[in-house]
Amino acid sequence: MEQLQIIKQGGTLMVDSREVSKMIGKRHDHLIRDIEGYVSILNQTPNLGADQFFIENSYTAGTGKSYKHYLLTRKGCDMVANKMTGEKGVLFTAVYVTKFEEMEKELSKPNSTKLLLQTALEHEEKIESIQSDVNYLKENMRIDGVQEFQIRQKANIKVVKVLGGKKAPAYEELSTKAFSRFWRDFKAHFEIPRYGELPRIKFDEAIEFIDAWQPDTSTRLEIQSKNQQQTIKVVS
Secondary structure (H helix, E strand, O other): OOOOOEEEEOOEEEEEHHHHHHHHOOOHHHHHHHHHHHHHHHOOOOOOOHHHOEEEEEEEOOOOOEEEEEEEOHHHHHHHHHOOOHHHHHHHHHHHHHHHHHHHHHHOOOOOHHHHHHHHHHHHHHHHHHHHHHHHHHHHOEOOHHHHHHHHHHHHHHHHHHHOOOOOHHHHHHHHHHHHHHHHHHHHHHOOOOHHHOEHHHHHHHHHHHHHOOOOHHHHHHHHHHHHHHHHHHHO
């Protein structure tokens, strides 16, 4: 995720909408569309003042064509962040709040090159710490309810298929045993007490495990025996 650059214009700290779009992973034209929607609503109440949140501006691309962008004040960043959910929203909020606070504190102090460099270093360390926390969450976050359902559903289909289908004799007599063997193998493979504890980053690996799973030799032979008995009865 990109780092925000704070600019000072007319005594106000602001962020370029192009940087915000990169940071939150949203197309710039879509972010512009959202901001213009906010501006339209704010302009209906003059005492709020849309320019306290968003300042319209323009830039020239390499082709020489001019494009619209916005400068967001801290209030503007608050409004964008309040519309977001999930990890990107959390990280965006953490970064812009930290950056604005650092810049506001710096502007309140006497100008000093050494102090500016120190503040910049401390800011970078905070960003690295935030990124480290985000990486930790990614590595340890558990699967959600939808993913739990997908794993359970795919596992059910797999075990039933191994048993020969729901109409097979093995399904009627050995389904409990087969399902028990599957979940025992699944939890042992991923070293978890229950499948809902599976780390989210291992979800794709779990799907591959289910596709490749086969019961142990003893159970597999028992399934074959049950289903062959039915075949013999039909033939005789």
